[in-house]
Amino acid sequence: MDNAMFCWQCEQTAGGKGCTKIGVCSKDPDVAKMQDVLIYLLKGIGFYATKNIEKGNKIPREIGEFFTECVFATLTNVNFDGQRFVKYIKEANKVKKQLKESAGQIENVPKDADFIAPETRGEILNIASRPNLGVMDDENLDMDIRSLREFLIYGIKGMGAYHHHAYVLGKYDEEVANFMFKAMGATLDRSLTVENYFDLNMECGKTNLKCMALLDAGNTGTFGDPEPTQMLITKKKGPFIVVSGHDLRDLGDLLEQSKDKGVNIYTHGEMLPCNAYPGLKKYPHLIGNFGGAWQDQQKEFDGIPGAILMTSNCLMKPRDSYKDRIFTSSIVGWPGVQHIETVNGKKDFSPVINKALELGGFPEDEPEKRIPMGFGRNALLSNAGAIVDAVKAGKIRHFFLIGGCDGARPGRNYYTEFAEKTPKDTIILTLACGKYRFNKLDLGTVAGFPRILDCGQCNDAYTAIQVALALAEAFDCDVNDLPLSFIISWYEQKAVAVLQTMLYLGLQDIYLGPSLPAFVTPNILQVLVDKFNIKPISTPDEDLKVILG
Structure with missing residues (x-):
């Protein structure tokens, strides 16, 4: 049996090109193959779910939750247990058969929409070695189309994580689930163009914005608004x-x-x-x-x-x-x-x-140390007036959103150095685990605010977006005209979904690092540069000089 795998969905993929023997994340080839089989099944489920929706058939919530759980399970550093994937695959076979039957007669069914996987570990691994499964499913496929197709799939995975966290708090959304069906099913259509896939990626960003709002409502509705x-x-x-x-x-x-x-x-x-x-x-x-x-x-x-x-x-x-x-x-x-x-x-x-x-735990107390955090959407928006006044009075010169995923690869010290070198009359908004690069630094205060304002988890990019929109309204300008810069670190697929949302909103001049996604081809990168002026990070000094003039 061929033990080769291919995975390039995270920032730390081997050599910046793709993991082919074992994942940098420790995912072994068997689990990688089973994930490929599961994703391939989900494409067919997405196709038949969409056909049901087009015929007016409502997709049961339990199928939407199952689909969401499956895409989440294939996200980087989530599930490494092969037996769990065997169970997912068996259930996916049942769901696909159910949806196909309820859809009735359909014309122009894409190749492999009817794919049903074997249901023992050994047989699954054998079928997973087929050349038409996984990322490199067709060596003749245009690489730019493959790039945007994988961009879309990884965005669905990231959004699936947010949707799962939302629905366990009672905030399931049919529109989110239906888009995931539609987008995953569309990846079986070999007639789609680069333009078609670009539009689907933007729609993924739009839907993910709703999904992050859904999760925000679930978190705050259940546990209250975060407070400093x-x-x-x-x-x-x-x-x-x-x-x-x-x-x-x-x-x-x-x-x-x-x-x-x-x-x-x-x-x-x-x-x-x-x-x-x-x-x-x-x-x-x-x-x-x-x-x-x-x-x-x-x-x-x-x-x-x-x-x-x-x-x-x-x-x-x-x-x-x-x-x-x-x-x-x-x-x-x-x-x-x-x-x-x-x-x-x-x-x-x-x-x-x-x-x-x-x-038994720790034997004794350490000397106590505390840091400020908890500057969520409600806390920041309740101080919007004071923030606007401080900007107009020249007390706050600029805002930096420095956040995203952290990781082990060299180059991420850039974010620590960038934070340290920001002028004393600027404020840093931060979120996700990228905050750990600098959240324990004492950078002091400005205009009565801590210079580092921790907005929350990666899904709390929604908070930063809402704050930016509120400030733009207060200053009567476009978001891109605000004294606000995005310095983003990415690692896995939730970061892809957030980036799609930022692009959907038309945000410009995003600094992205520490390296660019391996699945983005030079041609697609050029499109992103031309349309959104995305910039790979360089050095903190050079980037600050460009941003602050």
Whole structure:
């Protein structure tokens, strides 16, 4: 059996070209192949779902949720468990047959829309070696079309992550699900042009804006609006659980189940913003944040005397020193790691809590240190008048949105140096795990505001967008005329979805790094440069000189 794989969906793909032996993320060829099979099935599901919609047939919510979960499961650093993908593939076969039957007679069915996968691991891996599965499914396909097709698929994956987090909080959206069906099904149509795919990518950005608004409503509707908070970043004595990922629902349930148990709860990675939500920080045992960004977890989790819960993407291969104390939930999976299943809509986190109590935790307190965070949409917009007045008075010269995904590849120190070199009369808005490059720096204040304003998770790009639109209205100008620059770091597919949204909104002069996506061809990059003036990052000094004149 051919063991080759091909994956180029993340920023750290091998050699900046593609992983062909094993993923830089530790994804093995077998899991990569099963993900290819699942995505291929989802294309056919998307096609038949769209045909049903065109005939007036409503797609059941459970199919939309299943489709969303499947695309999320193939996102970088989410699920490495081959047996879970076998289950997804079996269920996808059933769903496709159901949709095909309900669609009735259809003309001009694309090649392989009717593809049904085998249902044993060995047979799945054999069929996955077919040349018409995966990214390089047709060596004769125009590379620019392939580039935009994969751009679209990765955007769907990123949006799928946001949609999943929204619907577990009760915010499922049929329009979002229907677009994912339509877009994934369209990738089977070999007649689509570069222009067709460009339009679909822009539509993906438009739909993702709605999806991020949906998730914002789910988070704030359930847990309240984030509020400025001085967050603890040092250790406290006693048993503890570190919660990483993105899922606020899981954290909320864990906090409720662990109250009065004598266990401290720390956020980690992208969970840091949870410390600002009133409905979460009301629990006194949510005491602060542990460690830094996701890519530091193997070092930070090494032998710690506490339990770890991974709630969504950002899982790295667990070291033996903590494999017995790390747990996964929801979409996340790793072979041999205990998974907290959902039973009748609920999860029992007692194994995580008991492991924390068994391990005993930190032996003593560290000297206390706190940093400001929690500058969500409501907090920033409530101060819009003061911000506008400070700009008009010349107290604030410029805003920088410095954020996005963090990663381990060299070159990301650019973002630390950029933040350090921003003038003292400027403000940095930040979000996602890219904040860890500089969020513990003391850059002081300007016009009564901390110079670093942490807006939240990657999906809280919605916050930054809403703030930018509000400022543009206040100044009676276009967003692109504001004293605001976007300095974006990307890593995986949620960043692709956010970029599509920024492009859909017509935002110009985005600085993108640390390297450009391997799946973007020179021709497509030139289109993005011509239409949106996207700029690869250079050096902090050179870029600041251009931005500030």
